[in-house]
Amino acid sequence: MVNPVTHNLKKYFRGEINYTTCPGCGNGIVAQAILWAIDDSGIDFDNYAFVSGIGCSGWIPSPAFNTDVLHVTHGRAIAFATGLKLAAPNMKIIVTAGDGDTSAIGGNHFIHACRRNIDLTMICVNNQIYGMTGGQIAPTTPYLSKTTTTPYGSVERPFDLSKIAIAAGATFVARWTTFQARQLRKTIAKAILHPGFSFVEIISQCPVQYGKVLKKRNDAVAMLMDYKERSINLKKARELQKSELKDKIIVGEFVEERNVPELTQEINRLREEALQKCQR
Amino acid sequence: MVNPVTHNLKKYFRGEINYTTCPGCGNGIVAQAILWAIDDSGIDFDNYAFVSGIGCSGWIPSPAFNTDVLHVTHGRAIAFATGLKLAAPNMKIIVTAGDGDTSAIGGNHFIHACRRNIDLTMICVNNQIYGMTGGQIAPTTPYLSKTTTTPYGSVERPFDLSKIAIAAGATFVARWTTFQARQLRKTIAKAILHPGFSFVEIISQCPVQYGKVLKKRNDAVAMLMDYKERSINLKKARELQKSELKDKIIVGEFVEERNVPELTQEINRLREEALQKCQR
Amino acid sequence: MEKNKKIRNADFLQGNIACAEGAIMAGCNFFAGYPITPASEIAHHLSKRMFEVGGTFIQTEDEIAAIANVLGASWGGAKAMTATSGPGISLMLENIGLGVVTETPCVIVNVQRGSPSTGSPSIHMQGDMLQSKFGSQGDYQIIALAPSSSQEMFDLTIEAFNLSEQFRTPVFILSDSLIGHMRERVELPNKEELALFERRRLKSYQGINQKIFLDEKVALMPVFGNGLKANVTGSTHKEDGFRNVSDPKILDNEIKVLSNKILKHKKEIIRIEEVNLEDADVAIFSYGLSSRAVLKSIEVARKERIKVGSFRPITIWPFPDEEIKKLSNRVKTIIVCENNLGQLLPFVKAAACENCQVIFLPPKTLGTLYHTMEIIEKIKEVV
Amino acid sequence: MEKNKKIRNADFLQGNIACAEGAIMAGCNFFAGYPITPASEIAHHLSKRMFEVGGTFIQTEDEIAAIANVLGASWGGAKAMTATSGPGISLMLENIGLGVVTETPCVIVNVQRGSPSTGSPSIHMQGDMLQSKFGSQGDYQIIALAPSSSQEMFDLTIEAFNLSEQFRTPVFILSDSLIGHMRERVELPNKEELALFERRRLKSYQGINQKIFLDEKVALMPVFGNGLKANVTGSTHKEDGFRNVSDPKILDNEIKVLSNKILKHKKEIIRIEEVNLEDADVAIFSYGLSSRAVLKSIEVARKERIKVGSFRPITIWPFPDEEIKKLSNRVKTIIVCENNLGQLLPFVKAAACENCQVIFLPPKTLGTLYHTMEIIEKIKEVV
Amino acid sequence: MSEIGIRLAGLGGQGVVLSSVIIGRAASVFENMEAVQTQTYGSDMRGGDVCSEIIISEQKILYPIVNYPDILVVLAQKAFSQHIQDLKENRILITDKNLVEVNNVSKNIKHFCGSFNNIAIDKFKDNRVANMIMLGFLIGKTKILSQASLEKAIVDLVPANVMELNIQAFYEGVILGNNL
Amino acid sequence: MSEIGIRLAGLGGQGVVLSSVIIGRAASVFENMEAVQTQTYGSDMRGGDVCSEIIISEQKILYPIVNYPDILVVLAQKAFSQHIQDLKENRILITDKNLVEVNNVSKNIKHFCGSFNNIAIDKFKDNRVANMIMLGFLIGKTKILSQASLEKAIVDLVPANVMELNIQAFYEGVILGNNL
Amino acid sequence: MIHIDKDTCKGCGICIAVCPKSVLEFSKELNQKGVNYPEVVNEKKCILCENCMIYCPDFAVVVKKDGKK
Amino acid sequence: MIHIDKDTCKGCGICIAVCPKSVLEFSKELNQKGVNYPEVVNEKKCILCENCMIYCPDFAVVVKKDGKK
């Protein structure tokens, strides 16, 4: 290595920092935000486990991060993480998944985790496309987009993932774009400590596949600048009309509810009750 | 048959009207509301098709109703119905499914149908329990309920299905209990004509399995009266505090959006575009 | 300058594209799928072509929905197809079973990849041969075809649609990542030249006990929307579609009739390619792309006057056991070559081993084509 | 009056309950499942018992989540189990494959029902024998045990946990609706008497290239939460867990080592029950509940001095082909009796038919137990 | 003693399965015998026919199904016509006098009946204990198992709040069976 | 003519696959020959190595993989070291003069090289047409297919707006190949 | 007119409960299914509101308004 | 201090775009990956805001504040 100065976050990596993502891919920015948040948390990295789905964003922790990492089937990360958390309730478990992973094939596990309020930190990298498999439409791709599988333009309306998370009962819900990397770091740090299911959605650039759709192919900078322009904080958004919000990305921390029972703690309670009943 | 007078709806049945549901089961009330709505619609029964999942409510149309009926695997009714509707866009397609069918195993298809706004009429019989398989907890069962699989009381919060439907983008969303059988009939009639995905949730008594949970076993009347007491119309509900709404069932037509593009029509548009491009 | 694409009766096509074009030629007008390497190109191509031919393309939320959409569309009258790879097939299996018992014509393309599990998406393997037959719960028959070239991706897709309509049943194409991504010359027939098997539809309502299922000669299909009052269920049912889940005799009848519907028509379904078998002492059993390495080896071996031939089942299921039995009476040895650990081997053995020796040539490296030298060596060892 | 339940060392238990209690005895402390007839009683029972023993029970949103939860919990250190029936297994198959390649111990109970598709939930059938082995994409080995009584539901569930830990792999129990719902006397051992196989855990972090997978002698498991930095993926990987999806040699190695991990330990895994085979001319091959009809028939036939015996594989997978081969050298005929259309028949044939005759006794009515008379007639026909 | 196969047939709600489970438990847990019980439900899941079979034996029981019962207990008319043809000569038939009309039965069949349901209502004010009376009757009549074992099994399997009632009903049946 | 196996190796973005597909199309569609093309990508999906193989023949092509190429085209240094050992004596090697340093190659290998990339930049102001120059060079040099067929295939496979440019580049290459 | 198909009735009692005019009462007799079914005991009070019909889960009640069909 | 690991850089240009003080510019040379990477051209202007670091998707930029580590 030419550069003798090591990155502050290098200690969290399994070896050299060497992402095979495309140039300018937002996944790396998200990876950094996650690791800074972990750095901020003061909790030993060994206490963290990562569960990731299949898709480019699955590669954020796998195999890179130097702690327990479980890289599972497409769409099922949350379900694996649920079992893991239930069996190892003292671990901090972070799930990373793409928008397709989370809301296409994995949509069911997603809403149920929200409902169960199990203490997982879900990082959903929403690049509004299937990156890994070559730019097909995702449930988050805007209406009328021309993707590999919608050559005539998409005819389906996209999900608002944070909105669904809220409706399904998630107790911590936030959204940022990669342009708000600093806020993202803070939010993830909060999400990690939140006692329940936290959903952090990140609108993130895929300059290759979604760049193509936007006719900004390979132009990560243009995409970031676009986020800068279109992002609007939820407090400000509340003051605006629906029409004024067209094409805007509402960002911020939407929900933070702290008095909802968390699943692993509830189960602990059941165990104690059952034990008492047995002993009686 | 002792009674020489035939039921007005008998004409819609494949043979004798002979449900094998338990005494007092709400499914029969729902069945009647559906058929009255169809009667009201004036559309020939042959133009209707039913797709039903597995669960007691799947038996509402299957095999009873004397038109095309497709009784599929647990949780997948909407997905089959989507294919059917796309291939036969002129048919009126009604999906009947239980709460488990819709929101446990079938949750993913449910939210995606909402998003796609495909012209299906979804009748979800929410008896807040797994009826058919013997009274296990459903994603809709209230917190702390003691069911076959939650002997120490459920520790998960239930879904508000209509809320999820709205967040996922459904353009027609309504909820009634079986006690509002008349309103239900009107709503279903509207839903059938609604040009897009319509979701009708019916809180319905399962006196056997959910009756057990409520300690009202086999007492359909008590359950109906309970619905009567707890139902509150959404207009009225809007005026109340959250605490006042505890244990209430908010009923009414929540959403009716008419200017959202419907999937089969959109696809028709694509076909025309494609054809024009080819001919050019 | 004008593009020459459309004026030729031959094209240079990727296997996946040949498959997609074969589907269109066969009259496919519905495709539902979920992206997955190495099958995605089929979806890409059809996402354009379907609309051009007045059909429907939908990218579903997952593979479970894809097969459900396909089966639903088939009941709506469409010729419907999906394409995926092993992980997607695994997810589809429950509903493939429903397709079988509800006798729903459709075509399912499995572009196999390196597996198990997520495996190696771009590596060639023949790992899912038995999954297609035994993956869904219960006893059932399926039809599965194994192409070995772009041309066969095209031709067998048409054949798959024909068989699915003829026997009212799901039909598999078992391709793999190498065939799927390989480009080859494909001759394109005129649609008029083709003998397409169109759906045999029930014409009019025949009363509540109309026989719309469970006929070994294949019942007419009561396509939805025609006032035929079809009564369709994945539960155990009788000829009229009425469910009966308590009487084992009904179950017995359902399973046996559905099985016989295929097995009694094996002759019409099964296609085998035999090369150089007339005088052969040794036959090599192989299928799909592996067979091309085998054929090459035989070409070489024949030059050395070794009496060896190739037996290639184009139809994998129903399994050509009778044909293999006949073969076993003619040759001394059958060498089985598969790009897996011997999935069809027990079936070949069961059919042949009373009459001849059956040996397996395990691939040196799973996921790559046999080197011809490996095969030739084995042949020499045997003769 | 005090209930006598807990003071006895025998109980009268439904098969499903015996299975659940066996799991608890084996140290199972995690159950995830989704209700389905005829397996639900296992969940019902464990929804209470799990908490009593300090474990966890969760009813998941579907079967896909159930198996995912189980595998996740196993990495979290739990002895984990799920129970379902055929439709649920179909949905689990993709992740069962992941369990195999990530070498994740767990137990999967399939209380088979009348199938295919939704079928007949309460009818006894042995329809999913091959699904358990071939249902997920790709080439892999699995361990599967077939109980034939409540006692075996109990005993083999313990055995299943032991094998799953010993070989770090998912293990199937292949029961059916009749066994699951049948009540029988079960002798309950003291936990102290049992030789339980506890998880062989990696004790300390061994560096980035630590060998935590792909050892034919079974690698130690780096259970999560212990600073072991486990690197686990369902993609093709090396001993250290690092993914490599482009080199077929890595895939080849993964598949072959995983396969050998089971196949080279067949002797330790495979259990057969042989009855009256010492002098037999005819052996009847059967398993699960069918074997009890067979044993009854043999009892009768023996009274008529017919030399017939029973060969019952308790282990279905890995398939006991060597044992069958040995058998085929001793008897003149093997009669295969299954409650399906002959799922294991080709495998028996492949193993035996060089040495003896193999015939199949197709069930008169699928879904019901053989009548002893049917079997006796066949025996007489043969001898 | 060789195998005894008992079949109990009636309608849902009559406690047919519970009765057979009590027999099985009595035999297998309290008399150290082998026992196997199976059941089938009628054509649709709700209400309708129920049939439960139980085999008890001192040896290992191989075949778990009762093709030809040694004792057939019938508690509903429909069940009678369904099952009577499986009852061979010299076997025992037990019926509820008021619920089942017995006709066309071979003379060599030993037929006993009692008014289980009526007694339950009249004497115990609860028709749900009719099955206990039947059970007592069966034991009194056939002596296939000891009363003590049955009592213990009932204690184990019946909810605590109705246990006394059930045991009383059981002994009522025993006396009826002994005397009749 | 018996089979000719060509292997093209380089990096993602150099148009290696497109070039081989053009050859395949030219042969199979416009010269009625058989052709088969396969490709592999490097160890990770993004960027990195690309290798495409194409066989053309007048007979049916059985084995679709080129184990030992008759013509090896190398457009990147890494590719050179990866593939050169598969090139047997008397076969043809084509390289980009400026991108690949060729060393230790047997004398019996026929080595030709051109500055495809530099010409593309200098003359056509677009390095994306380097592959067309290479293709023309290959045809000019080996004459395995007619220029006309190649031109037609290019017309079919290249976007309309850059078609002229590509064809010019192709003929630039042909001249280079003919002359060199 | 209220028509009750007594042997289809499962005896849930809903019709009786939802009748605003107490027109219906449980029978003393059991039907084929062995349950008590509703009997019209006060037909005159009936206001033909159809509640009994639309709430019956088993389609066992038919209300016909005179003249109309 | 701004440290750039030039051979890890994929040349996306984000760091250059997000620098508020135009401290960085693309190099003329190509790195091992064949792309232009950022070079510090105006270190004095740098306000150590760390933007270049936290936005770099490839962890190729390190900003160290003096004294601190």
Ligand SMILES: Cc1ncc(C[n+]2csc(CCOP(=O)(O)OP(=O)(O)O)c2C)c(N)n1
């Ligand atoms: C069961 C299954 N279906 C499909 C795939 C193929 N596949 C892999 S990643 C992916 C989608 C990727 O999109 P997303 O989740 O948004 O992640 P991204 O690559 O955009 O980060 C798909 C469809 C698979 N691996 N498994």
Ligand SMILES: Cc1ncc(C[n+]2csc(CCOP(=O)(O)OP(=O)(O)O)c2C)c(N)n1
């Ligand atoms: C794949 C699969 N899993 C599980 C089942 C078993 N099953 C049948 S219906 C049902 C749930 C029924 O609950 P719900 O959908 O609420 O319908 P209800 O009976 O309450 O109307 C279940 C779990 C099945 N048939 N298929």
Ligand code: SF4
């Ligand atoms: S395809 Fe898109 S999401 Fe995937 S690594 Fe490349 S830029 Fe990132």
Ligand code: SF4
């Ligand atoms: S179990 Fe419940 S939902 Fe099912 S038929 Fe009975 S009462 Fe109705």
Ligand code: SF4
């Ligand atoms: S119609 Fe109305 S008033 Fe008359 S009996 Fe029925 S419910 Fe009562």
Ligand code: SF4
């Ligand atoms: S509502 Fe119907 S089923 Fe219920 S008591 Fe009245 S008539 Fe009978």
Ligand code: SF4
């Ligand atoms: S730290 Fe800030 S000011 Fe300094 S170079 Fe980086 S982005 Fe520019």
Ligand code: SF4
């Ligand atoms: S952000 Fe990183 S990868 Fe991008 S140009 Fe700057 S240093 Fe290079």
Ligand SMILES: [Mg+2]
């Ligand atoms: Mg994405």
Ligand SMILES: [Mg+2]
């Ligand atoms: Mg329900």
